[in-house]
Amino acid sequence: MTATSEELKKDEAASVEAVSSQTEEGSGAGDDKPARPEASKRYKLSELTPFSDIISEISGETINNCYQCKKCSNGCPITYAMDIQPHQVIKMIQLGMEKEVLTSKTIWLCAACETCGTRCPNEIKLADMMDALRQRAEKSGYSVGSKRASVFHRAFLSSVEKYGRVYELGMMREFTLKAGGVIGKVFDGTLIKDAKLGLTMKKKGKLPLTADKIKGTGEVKEIFKNSQKKG
Amino acid sequence: MKVSYYPGCSLHGTGLEYGESTEAVCRTLGAELVEVDDWNCCGASSAHSANKKLAVSLAARNLILAKKSGLKDMVVPCSACFQRTKVAQYELKEHPEMFPEVRYDGGVNVKDLLSFINEDVGIESIKGKIKKKLTGLKAVCYYGCLTMRHPSVTEAKEYENPKGMDMLLSELGADVIPWSYKTDCCGGSLVLTNTEIVLDLTEKLFDKALEVGAECLVTVCPLCQGNLDQRQSDVSSRSGRNYDLPVFYFTELMGLAMGEKDVEKWLNRHFIDPVKLLRSKRLI
Ligand code: SF4
Numbered sequence: 001m002t003a004t005s006e007e008l009k010k011d012e013a014a015s016v017e018a019v020s021s022q023t024e025e026g027s028g029a030g031d032d033k034p035a036r037p038e039a040s041k042r043y044k045l046s047e048l049t050p051f052s053d054i055i056s057e058i059s060g061e062t063i064n065n066c067y068q069c070k071k072c073s074n075g076c077p078i079t080y081a082m083d084i085q086p087h088q089v090i091k092m093i094q095l096g097m098e099k100e101v102l103t104s105k106t107i108w109l110c111a112a113c114e115t116c117g118t119r120c121p122n123e124i125k126l127a128d129m130m131d132a133l134r135q136r137a138e139k140s141g142y143s144v145g146s147k148r149a150s151v152f153h154r155a156f157l158s159s160v161e162k163y164g165r166v167y168e169l170g171m172m173r174e175f176t177l178k179a180g181g182v183i184g185k186v187f188d189g190t191l192i193k194d195a196k197l198g199l200t201m202k203k204k205g206k207l208p209l210t211a212d213k214i215k216g217t218g219e220v221k222e223i224f225k226n227s228q229k230k231g
Numbered sequence: 232m233k234v235s236y237y238p239g240c241s242l243h244g245t246g247l248e249y250g251e252s253t254e255a256v257c258r259t260l261g262a263e264l265v266e267v268d269d270w271n272c273c274g275a276s277s278a279h280s281a282n283k284k285l286a287v288s289l290a291a292r293n294l295i296l297a298k299k300s301g302l303k304d305m306v307v308p309c310s311a312c313f314q315r316t317k318v319a320q321y322e323l324k325e326h327p328e329m330f331p332e333v334r335y336d337g338g339v340n341v342k343d344l345l346s347f348i349n350e351d352v353g354i355e356s357i358k359g360k361i362k363k364k365l366t367g368l369k370a371v372c373y374y375g376c377l378t379m380r381h382p383s384v385t386e387a388k389e390y391e392n393p394k395g396m397d398m399l400l401s402e403l404g405a406d407v408i409p410w411s412y413k414t415d416c417c418g419g420s421l422v423l424t425n426t427e428i429v430l431d432l433t434e435k436l437f438d439k440a441l442e443v444g445a446e447c448l449v450t451v452c453p454l455c456q457g458n459l460d461q462r463q464s465d466v467s468s469r470s471g472r473n474y475d476l477p478v479f480y481f482t483e484l485m486g487l488a489m490g491e492k493d494v495e496k497w498l499n500r501h502f503i504d505p506v507k508l509l510r511s512k513r514l515i
Pocket residue numbers: 065066067068069070071072073086087090116119120121122123124126
């Protein structure tokens with residue numbers, strides 16, 4: 001059915017209203033400068049870079065090559081727990097749905113098993129794409145979809161930065177404290193379970209009590225510092 | 232034969248018996264492992280999650296140290312360390328402009344332990360060292376993700392259906408059963424952050440192993456072994472099914488067949504007791 005002339009008129013009126021209110025905003029009452037929208041403020045060049053280009057650049061993968069065959073999602077072992085499936089993530093990046101993608105659980109649930117990328121007919125390594133999305137999510141003030149994962153990675157890396165190797169006991173302590181939910185873990189019994197697991201490991205000689213510190217910690221610190229620079 | 236050896240953090244911690252058994256069998260086979268001096272953590276899944284440059288540079292420092300030793304090959308038993316090191320080599324070759332601070336110009340040949348043992352040490356020299364065939368031990372070989380994928384990086388040829396471990400264990404006399412889950416993910420990188428997912432994935436692997444009649448799983452990776460062994464009792468209590476499936480490192484079974492004296496010490500570090508099964512087969 002086509003729109004009636006009345007409906008069309010209504011639409012027209014609405015759009016005229018929108019334009020005039022915009023002009024008012026730009027001019028300001030009593031201002032004698034010509035009314036002009038602040039172009040530089042509204043259309044920053046960086047904001048015009050499509051989301052897919054940004055993710056392609058960080059990941060080194062050509063996001064726009066995807067033609068939605070779904071092979072990635074069909075082989076992914078974690079789809080049952082994801083809120084957006086891998087092939088949907090890539091389509092949404094193409095469509096510029098930045099916020100939806102960056103706040104999804106999926107990017108934090110991906111186990112980086114690379115089954116998807118291995119089977120993709122367009123050779124897109126989706127695990128690298130997921131890395132790029134996690135990095136972007138942390139940088140862009142969006143609340144991070146899975147705090148636990150990002151806290152874990154930080155605890156792990158701070159151990160590497162300090163000692164040059166992972167000091168598992170220290171890393172787990174930092175992770176447990178910072179991941180939050182310690183009280184919840186006391187009540188649902190997981191804290192005791194974790195502690196028991198740790199104790200058995202210690203008994204079996206698998207959890208050294210002191211950190212294994214390397215001589216070249218200075219070099220490792222340098223690597224951490226350089227990694228913050230643009231390459 | 233002399234090669235560089237990168238044990239990685241796991242083989243000094245949760246995967247201690249993998250390191251011990253690796254060193255023992257290599258010694259017996261006449262392969263001298265020279266530990267990379269002052270090696271650092273490869274950054275594992277955390278570094279590449281956070282920052283590609285960090286991940287590549289951390290692994291590159293180890294390559295530079297290995298090169299200094301003058302040895303051509305570097306053997307890496309841990310699948311995660313192996314993959315991270317291969318990724319670093321790949322990135323440095325494909326996109327050198329992204330890593331201006333990294334001073335590595337190639338020259339180290341990185342090998343996973345299984346390929347090293349199969350291809351460089353060779354099945355013939357292993358055959359000569361076998362003292363006890365693993366007769367009657369029904370096993371499935373579990374390769375996991377990271378020595379296989381992504382094949383453009385790992386250079387794995389049979390990445391959907393690898394056979395290297397199947398062949399090796401068959402030579403040792405084990406009853407190796409084919410199955411379709413050799414390279415399905417066990418969720419290793421999610422073990423501390425999303426434990427429930429790990430229990431789901433490992434439960435499926437246990438079910439599929441039992442379905443084909445296996446009595447144990449054999450791995451090449453300390454993350455897989457840790458996941459399948461240490462979390463198995465949680466899977467059992469969650470599902471109400473008592474799995475009781477020992478999870479071996481392939482080097483432990485090599486050690487058993489080759490009559491290494493410390494086998495029981497390694498096996499006592501497991502959470503699911505493998506000794507009971509081996510006794511029932513009169514292998515211990
Ligand atoms: S397998 Fe590749 S081409 Fe197919 S949907 Fe996934 S990303 Fe797109």
